[in-house]
Each structure stands twice: as structure tokens, then as C-alpha cells.
Amino acid sequence: MTPVNSTHPGRLRVQERFVSVQGEGALVGVPSSFVRVSGCxxxxxxxxxPQTSWAPVGSSAKVEELVRWALGGPRHVVVTGGEPLLFGAVAELVHQLRQRDHHVTVETAGSVWLDGLACDLVSISPKLAHSTPWQRDSTWAARHEARRHTPRTVRRLMDAFEWQLKFVVASDNDHQLERDLQEIEDYLGEIALTRAERWRVFLMPEGTDPQRLGRAYGKLAPLCQRTGFRLAPRLHIHAFGHRPGT
Ligand code: SF4
Incomplete structure (x- = not known):
């Protein structure tokens, strides 16, 4: 079982690192270096x-070495996973990059808090009920269900940093989509989101097939008009397909 808040001072297990353009959220299109930590x-x-969660792989890397690598790339850096907030060395990595005038986004499900973290943007993707793997693994389903709904931690992250919220929605199924939207509204009520903040909430369709995503955008756009949420395209899928290093 993956330990929560496990710490390996000065080192991170990295599944991949690459330079691309940000494909999702408010900084879509911005050239960025990505460090994907393994473990969730x-x-x-x-x-x-899944190489960071269901079947985690990766190589141990020193924070100093990751910093050196990122300094040779774009000013923007994205630390993603997996769940970066499980690892104390992520705070160290982000700190060192920001000391050198880099802009760092940390992508998280918002289910854990990391002491010592300070970042330029926290991209929070709370997991809705449809994410629970009941059909796949009952042991993990129970763990996932116990851990995924953490509005107080999400609110704490939002109060601490510049933020965006990304909800993955099941756009293939109209009935499920309406349930997702209601669950999102309930969630936003729990974190006391204001009307003025709703444009910072992204609806992102689940899926990695460009045609399926295209159909989803057409379905989600009117819902965004209705709710005030923001449509989240997945640019990297359309530009490069769903493959490593993008
Ligand atoms: S939070 Fe969910 S989607 Fe993100 S790495 Fe973990 S299992 Fe995968």
C-alpha cells in the first residue's frame, strides 16, 4: 500500500519528465517542463x-538534479503525478525552482496537505463518486472512497495559493453527467465557493480519444453557459495523442 505523506528527503520517484506545452487549465498552451512523480x-x-498509481514505476532522482534539468527548460514547471502532495521532497523541489524565478504549478487531487509547500498555482482535481473503482478492485475501492472526498483540505489549498479546480466529468452518459453536475454543486457548497469564483471551476471530459473528447466539448459548452463553469479542453491529446512525454 502506498504510504500517505511518505518522505524521502532530497529524492523523488519520477515516472517521467519532459518538456511540452500545458494541455489543461488556465495556462493551456504555455511551454512548460513536467515532472511526473510516481505514487498515489x-x-x-x-x-x-496508471504508471503512477495502479502499477507505479519510476526512477529515484535527486531534487538538485531535477532542478538542474528544469532550469534548462521553460520558465513554467508543472509538478504532477500521481499525487505530488504525498512527498515532502516536492516542497523542496518547488521551493528551489521558485527561488530561481520559475513559475510552478502543482497538480493534485486535493486529498492531502503537504507542510512546507508554496507554489504559484495549485491545480486541484477533486475526485467525484464515479472515480471509485468498484468494478475493478474492492479493496482499493474502499480506500479510494474513504480518501477522495476532502473539502476541508481543498478549501485550505485554495486559501493558501492561487488555484483552479478541475472536475473530471463522465460526458458520455447524460444521466451520469447530471449526477456529476449535482455532485459538483454540492461540493462547491461545502467549500463555500462564491459566484465570482465559478469561472475558475473547469469541467474536463473523461477520456483520451480525440473524437470522444470533441463530442464531449459540444455537450459541455452549453452546460458551462448554464452554470458559469469553464470548459477544459485537453490540448495535448489533440496535439500529440495520448502518449508518454506529452
Ligand atoms: S488521483 Fe486518480 S487520476 Fe490522479 S494519479 Fe491518482 S489514481 Fe490517477
Missing amino acids: NLRCAWCDS
Whole structure:
């Protein structure tokens, strides 16, 4: 079982690192270096980076070496996973990059808090009920269900940093989509989101097939008009396909 808040001072298990453009969220299109750490406390049924969760792989890397690598690339850096907030060395990595005038986004499911973290943008993707892998692994489903709903931690992250919220929605199924939207509204009520903040909430369709995503955008756009949420395209899928290093 993946330990929560496990710490290896000065080192991180990295599944991949690469330079690309940010494909999702408010900084879409910005050239960025990506560091994808391996290890997650959740197991989403549809996880699109299972090499960091269901079957974690990766190589141990020193924070100093990751900093040196990132300094040779774009000013923007994205630390993603897996769940970066499980690892104390992530705070160290982000700190060192920001000391050198880099802009760092940390992508998280918002289910854990990391002491010592300070970042330029926290991209929080709380997991809705449809993410629980009941059909796949009952042990992990129970763990996932116990860990995924953490509105107080999400609110704490939002109060601490510049933020965006990304909800993955099941756009193939109209009935499920309406349930997702209601669950999101309930969630936003729990974190006391204001009307003025709703444009910072992204609806992102689940899936890694460009045609399926295209159909989803057409379905989600009117819902965004209705709710005030923001449509989240997945640019990297359309530009490069769903493959490593993008
Ligand atoms: S939180 Fe992210 S990395 Fe972890 S299982 Fe869910 S989608 Fe995969």
C-alpha cells in the first residue's frame, strides 16, 4: 500500500519528465517542463497515468538534479503525478525552482496537505463518486472512497495559493453527467465557493480519444453557459495523442 505523506528527503520517484506545452487549465498552451512523480493514495477507475498509481514505476532522482534539468527548460514547471502532495521532497523541489524565478504549478487531487509547500498555482482535481473503482478492485475501492472526498483540505489549498479546480466529468452518459453536475454543486457548497469564483471551476471530459473528447466539448459548452463553469479542453491529446512525454 502506498504510504500517505511518505518522505524521502532530497529524492523523488519520477515516472517521467519532459518538456511540452500545458494541455489543461488556465495556462493551456504555455511551454512548460513536467515532472511526473510516481505514487498515489487514490486509484481512480479511469486513471490516465496508471504508471503512477495502479502499477507505479519510476526512477529515484535527486531534487538538485531535477532542478538542474528544469532550469534548462521553460520558465513554467508543472509538478504532477500521481499525487505530488504525498512527498515532502516536492516542497523542496518547488521551493528551489521558485527561488530561481520559475513559475510552478502543482497538480493534485486535493486529498492531502503537504507542510512546507508554496507554489504559484495549485491545480486541484477533486475526485467525484464515479472515480471509485468498484468494478475493478474492492479493496482499493474502499480506500479510494474513504480518501477522495476532502473539502476541508481543498478549501485550505485554495486559501493558501492561487488555484483552479478541475472536475473530471463522465460526458458520455447524460444521466451520469447530471449526477456529476449535482455532485459538483454540492461540493462547491461545502467549500463555500462564491459566484465570482465559478469561472475558475473547469469541467474536463473523461477520456483520451480525440473524437470522444470533441463530442464531449459540444455537450459541455452549453452546460458551462448554464452554470458559469469553464470548459477544459485537453490540448495535448489533440496535439500529440495520448502518449508518454506529452
Ligand atoms: S488521483 Fe490522479 S494519479 Fe491518482 S489514481 Fe486518480 S487520476 Fe490517477
